[in-house]
Amino acid sequence: xxxxxxxxxxxxxxxxxxxxxxxxxxxxxxxxxxxxxxxxxxxxxxxxxxxxxxxxxxxxxxxxxxxxxxxxxxxxxxxxxxxxxxxxxxxxxxxxxxxxxxxxxxxxxxxxxxxxxxxxxxxxxxxxxxxxxxxxxxxxxxxxxxxxxxxxxxxxxxxxxxxxxxxxxxxxxxxxxxxxxxxxxxxxxxxxxxxxxxxxxxxxxxxxxxxxxxxxxxxxxxxxxxxxxxxxxxxxxxxxxxxxxxxxxxxxxxxxx
Amino acid sequence: xxxxxxxxxxxxxxxxxxxxxxxxxxxxxxxxxxxxxxxxxxxxxxxxxxxxxxxxxxxxxxxxxxxxxxxxxxxxxxxxxxxxxxxxxxxxxxxxxxxxxxxxxxxxxxxxxxxxxxxxxxxxxxxxxxxxxxxxxxxxxxxxxxxxxxxxxxxxxxxxxxxxxxxxxxxxxxxxxxxxxxxxxxxxxxxxxxxxxxxxxxxxxxxxxxxxxxxxxxxxxxxxxxxxxxxxxxxxxxxxxxxxxxxxxxxxxxxxxxxxxxxxxxxxxxxxxxxxxxxxxxxxxxxxxxxxxxxxxxxxxxxxx
Numbered sequence: 001x002x003x004x005x006x007x008x009x010x011x012x013x014x015x016x017x018x019x020x021x022x023x024x025x026x027x028x029x030x031x032x033x034x035x036x037x038x039x040x041x042x043x044x045x046x047x048x049x050x051x052x053x054x055x056x057x058x059x060x061x062x063x064x065x066x067x068x069x070x071x072x073x074x075x076x077x078x079x080x081x082x083x084x085x086x087x088x089x090x091x092x093x094x095x096x097x098x099x100x101x102x103x104x105x106x107x108x109x110x111x112x113x114x115x116x117x118x119x120x121x122x123x124x125x126x127x128x129x130x131x132x133x134x135x136x137x138x139x140x141x142x143x144x145x146x147x148x149x150x151x152x153x154x155x156x157x158x159x160x161x162x163x164x165x166x167x168x169x170x171x172x173x174x175x176x177x178x179x180x181x182x183x184x185x186x187x188x189x190x191x192x193x194x195x196x197x198x199x200x201x202x203x204x205x206x207x208x209x210x211x212x213x214x215x216x217x218x219x220x221x222x223x224x225x226x227x228x229x230x231x232x233x234x235x236x237x238x239x240x241x242x243x244x245x246x247x248x249x250x251x252x253x254x255x256x257x
Numbered sequence: 258x259x260x261x262x263x264x265x266x267x268x269x270x271x272x273x274x275x276x277x278x279x280x281x282x283x284x285x286x287x288x289x290x291x292x293x294x295x296x297x298x299x300x301x302x303x304x305x306x307x308x309x310x311x312x313x314x315x316x317x318x319x320x321x322x323x324x325x326x327x328x329x330x331x332x333x334x335x336x337x338x339x340x341x342x343x344x345x346x347x348x349x350x351x352x353x354x355x356x357x358x359x360x361x362x363x364x365x366x367x368x369x370x371x372x373x374x375x376x377x378x379x380x381x382x383x384x385x386x387x388x389x390x391x392x393x394x395x396x397x398x399x400x401x402x403x404x405x406x407x408x409x410x411x412x413x414x415x416x417x418x419x420x421x422x423x424x425x426x427x428x429x430x431x432x433x434x435x436x437x438x439x440x441x442x443x444x445x446x447x448x449x450x451x452x453x454x455x456x457x458x459x460x461x462x463x464x465x466x467x468x469x470x471x472x473x474x475x476x477x478x479x480x481x482x483x484x485x486x487x488x489x490x491x492x493x494x495x496x497x498x499x500x501x502x503x504x505x506x507x508x509x510x511x512x513x514x515x516x517x518x519x520x521x522x523x524x525x526x527x528x529x530x531x532x533x534x535x536x537x538x539x540x541x542x543x544x545x546x547x548x549x550x551x552x553x554x555x556x557x558x559x560x561x562x
Contacts, residue, residue: 003367006364009365010362010365081351084351085347088349089366094335094367
């Protein structure tokens with residue numbers, strides 16, 4: 001338990017030491033997304049699911065920044081440790097693969113949750129300025145669940161990418177060519193109902209769609225997919241990523257780059 | 258020092274490590290006794306780091322077995338990890354944290370929550386206490402090396418693995434580090450080290466193993482190995498200069514009036530004097546120099562397996 005807590009503490013302390021990069025930069029990008037897409041363009045877009053576009057966008061951006069930051073936290077932690085050589089310490093110390101996965105996964109949840117909450121706060125400020133009312137959370141427990149599940153799942157994905165990567169380019173490539181398309185096509189900015197039918201079917205294969213809509217349901221009580229499916233996909237995703245994480249730790253290298 | 262009846266601090270049997278088709282370690286077997294400082298010597302690429310990496314579980318062995326105080330590293334990995342501290346050859350440059358934070362995290366990984374007393378003790382011992390709030394990148398090369406030693410000691414291991422801990426380190430620091438190793442030994446810690454400084458290994462280690470191309474060429478008491486595999490140097494200054502002094506089979510050179518001879522251990526000085534027909538009154542001075550580990554090392558490496 002002490003080993004798990006120590007590694008979790010280290011993961012959280014690490015991103016707090018570089019807050020400009022881990023907190024302020026995501027805050028700026030959420031601020032700009034909300035201002036440009038939510039406020040400026042949003043006023044010219046019809047309501048989606050009977051809610052203003054700005055309200056529709058806020059949970060999408062929350063989940064996008066949550067996933068991005070959770071992934072970045074664990075993958076960059078491992079990548080930096082591979083550079084500096086201190087990843088070898090984790091191999092040599094009596095830490096089990098479960099210690100590594102749980103503490104790195106939860107460290108990612110903390111960073112992702114902080115960024116998601118900041119995005120929500122910026123969002124409700126913009127929403128209040130535009131509509132003079134506060135955007136309240138409709139289902140707080142569902143919101144909390146999807147913050148935890150989304151952060152943990154993408155934290156685990158970052159662990160896998162970090163361990164399997166043989167250079168920092170591998171992580172960047174994974175992030176740019178796999179993660180980013182999944183996020184952008186996962187319903188952050190638009191409802192899949194606005195897509196052509198073939199694209200809707202394609203989107204339904206994207207697991208990120210279920211996570212984004214799960215969190216959107218928690219905030220707004222609207223979703224493109226059923227809550228049951230969102231819960232199922234999130235749990236299945238965590239299970240698969242956890243098993244892949246165990247495999248990555250067992251098979252991949254702890255040696256320095 | 259015979260400890261045969263005690264549980265070995267480290268017991269390696271038929272250890273083999275392959276990287277693809279390349280056999281880096283070939284059926285190596287040796288023991289380290291509790292409280293002993295043992296040096297594993299060998300040229301670059303001999304397999305020393307591979308062996309240390311296997312003991313510290315950084316690398317998996319291909320075949321054979323490794324036990325630390327009777328604990329098999331493959332069957333009881335977590336327990337064996339707690340028994341060892343390891344100082345890797347390459348310096349770790351962890352950028353985010355200061356010295357105290359790094360040692361605090363390291364303690365936590367070993368299940369020790371509040372370890373400031375031990376951490377401060379080690380920091381004082383290694384001369385790092387004044388630098389405890391510095392980040393790694395602010396430390397000099399020698400301090401970084403000491404920090405790595407500190408990391409290996411926070412959980413009070415019973416066996417310390419030092420993989421070339423003095424590589425690229427100045428003379429003073431090397432001396433300090435070896436004195437610290439002596440201190441750890443006096444506290445009962447067993448130490449396995451690799452080094453290219455043979456003179457230091459000779460002074461520090463009770464026993465050594467000489468490794469070459471993955472094979473253990475020799476293992477035994479340092480003094481015995483030197484005695485067996487090196488030559489004693491005899492320097493004789495005589496009243497007169499005779500040509501037959503230089504014709505002797507053991508003659509090496511003449512320098513500043515001294516005739517020098519290399520004697521194998523089984524050849525007595527008396528026999529040499531007899532061969533040179535030298536009487537006590539013909540000799541002005543006589544000096545002997547014992548063989549060195551360096552000489553024994555070279556001979557061992559040249560030996561066919």
